[in-house]
Amino acid sequence: MRSLFDLLSEALPGITPMHMPGHKRNAALAEFLKHLGADMDITEIPGFDNLHAPHGILKEAMARAAGVFQAGHTFFLVNGSTVGVLAAVRALTRPGESILMARNSHLCAYNAVTLNQLNPEFIYPGISQDWQITASLTPEAVEEALFKRPDAKALLITSPTYEGVLSDVAAITRLAHGHGIPVIVDEAHGAHLGLHPLFPDGAVKAGADIVIQSLHKTLPSLTQTALAHVRGEALAREMQRQLGVFETTSPSYLLLASIDGCAGLIREQGDELFKVWGKALAAFDRLALRLDHLEVMGHGRHYGKLPQNAWDLDPGKLYISTSFANLTGPDLARRLREEWRIEPEMAAPQGVLAMTGMGDSMDTLTRLGEALIGIDQQLKPAEGHKAAYPLPKAICAMPMHLAERAPFELLGTENAAGRVCAEQLTVYPPGIPVLVPGEVISPEAAGFITAAREAGAALLCTRSRGEGLAAVLKDA
Ligand SMILES: Cc1ncc(COP(=O)(O)O)c(C=O)c1O
Structure with missing residues (x-):
């Protein structure tokens, strides 16, 4: 069994590259090229397969990874979980349809909904007051949404959260499947789940239809590397097609070799490494x-x-x-x-x-x-009770894809309450939007944003660029 890294090491030396990339694997050109691995940096050339139509070494490597992660089909992703979530949502929905979606989803999930012009029905996770974090999504909350929106084409949830809280994905998946709705799990933070008794089982074992994992977040692999695991032939074919929409046609073989190497390391030395x-x-x-x-x-x-x-x-x-x-x-x-x-x-x-x-x-x-x-040892107990800012509930006034392009005006946060938001405001990290386009800017949301700014958190604002808030013009 030859890894992608082995093939790169063995097959490239001695070949004069009259193809991309322009550094021509000439690592001696500059120190940065040497340290960044330019001597192995290629994209798709004969003998190295094609990520968008795999039939050779990449197909074999992805099948080996599917074995490690116990998945039906596994896709290598070179643009993080982001590209997996965008493709997964597009694989399961068509423009104008409805999707059930956890409100604590990462911003890439909101971008997927906007791009596909979907109508989201948000499901709110519980709050852990004791730690001031978002907790699990309950099967009950999911069931309520399933009854409310029987027309939904998919359910999209995040487990584990950034802080490591898991939801009962198996129970949630059984419920959704009972209503004929496929489940996408953003498991960006859980690539290590289910691989060793040290960690709980993950969403693949729970039966989810598409599971997206960032290898780079917890496992030994380069930044941007991720996996999408898919159940069923037909959905896997559609996922392949949709990845072709969102993913580069020049995938970095450094990243692909890293994914293959990471899966190989887990297969061969996983036990030992998990023990450490x-x-x-x-x-x-x-x-x-x-x-x-x-x-x-x-x-x-x-x-x-x-x-x-x-x-x-x-x-x-x-x-x-x-x-x-x-x-x-x-x-x-x-x-x-x-x-x-x-x-x-x-x-x-x-x-x-x-x-x-x-x-x-x-x-x-x-x-x-x-x-x-x-x-x-240098601290003292806190003086008084510290205020909590739970993620405010969204009130939707306008579809996201219309509000994000509507004419807007910039308002001071203190004057924006009651207006319709024209931008996505995300506290980063963890990358969960506080407000998305089309939502009413409630006093709670405005308070949350002010508190986040005062705490020095980075706010990603897609239109206001950090000052105040962008609101849809009243006559728009
Ligand atoms: C829950 C969640 N989903 C998706 C992503 C996107 O992952 P990536 O950075 O691998 O594209 C992140 C990134 O932090 C995340 O926290």
């Missing part, structure tokens, strides 16, 4: 027991405990709450960065997310544990 990850997490757990003010969800003294309204947790995520300490999430992130040279994944107003991955070791997670203890 597990030992590192256990070492962190022991250190987290010594924290007095900072709290780590599902770890330390919260080991084995689920947050409110959470169905299950991914132990690979370390969500550190600052709710009971006299500092904010951004303060903690800054101290980790400046005093300990540790860069966390994300800072929320009252917490910091540290992501672990297969590349972690006893060293990295012990260092994080010791840093938290060092900071914790």
Whole structure:
């Protein structure tokens, strides 16, 4: 069995490239080319198959990956989970149709809905007040939506969330299938699920129709690499066709070889590597027991405990709450960065997310544990209760695809309440929109945005570019 990396290493030397890319695999041209792997950087040339019509080494590599992830069909993606979600939604819906969709979906899911001019019916996940995060989507909430919108063509949910909260995807999928509705699971944060007893099972095993995973988020693979797992021949053919719409015709073989390499590593050394990850997490757990003010969800003294309204947790995520300490999430992130040279994944107003991955070791997670203890020892209990800002409920006034192109005016956030939003406003990370085009700007939404700005969070605004809010002109 020859990996894509083996083929690149063996077959390229000695061939004079009269084809793209323009660096001609001449890594000696510049230091950056040498370090970025230009000597293996090709796109589709004879002998290396074609991502959009695979019949050779890529077809074999994808079949091997399907075996590792226990999927029917597996597609390699070189533009992250983003391209998988765009293609999955287009594979299952036609313009003007309805889709059931979790409101805590990533912005790429909203873009898929806008591009396909769909009518979304939002399903709200529970909230974990104790950790101030979005919790699981309940089967009951999904069932309510299924009865409300029997015309929906697909259900799109996210599990696990950015912070590692899982939903009962098996129960949700059974319900949706009972109504004849296929299920897409954005499992961008769960590529490692179901591969070892250390982690819970994922959406492929739960029977979802399309499962999208970012390999690059938790497994050892280069940034942008992802997988789409599809059940059934007909849907797999449609997915292939739709990936052809959204994905580049010049896929990077560095990324493709990385995906194949990652799947191979899990197949051959997965057990051992998951054990190392597990030992590192256990070492962190022991250190987290010594924290007095900072709290780590599902770890330390919260080991084995689920947050409110959470169905299950991914132990690979370390969500550190600052709710009971006299500092904010951004303060903690800054101290980790400046005093300990540790860069966390994300800072929320009252917490910091540290992501672990297969590349972690006893060293990295012990260092994080010791840093938290060092900071914790200088903290005091929080003074007073810290305000919570749950994701506000959406009130739809206009289809998303019309509002995103409607004439608009820029208003100060304080004057925008009651108007119809003309843009997508997303706090990044985690990349969940607070407002999407066509929704009424409620006082709660305006308050959420002001609080996020004050907390120093990055706001992605598709029209207002950071100042105020874009509202649809009244006579538009
Ligand atoms: C839940 C979720 N879905 C999809 C994506 C998009 O993934 P990618 O960056 O691999 O395109 C992200 C990215 O953060 C995400 O958090």
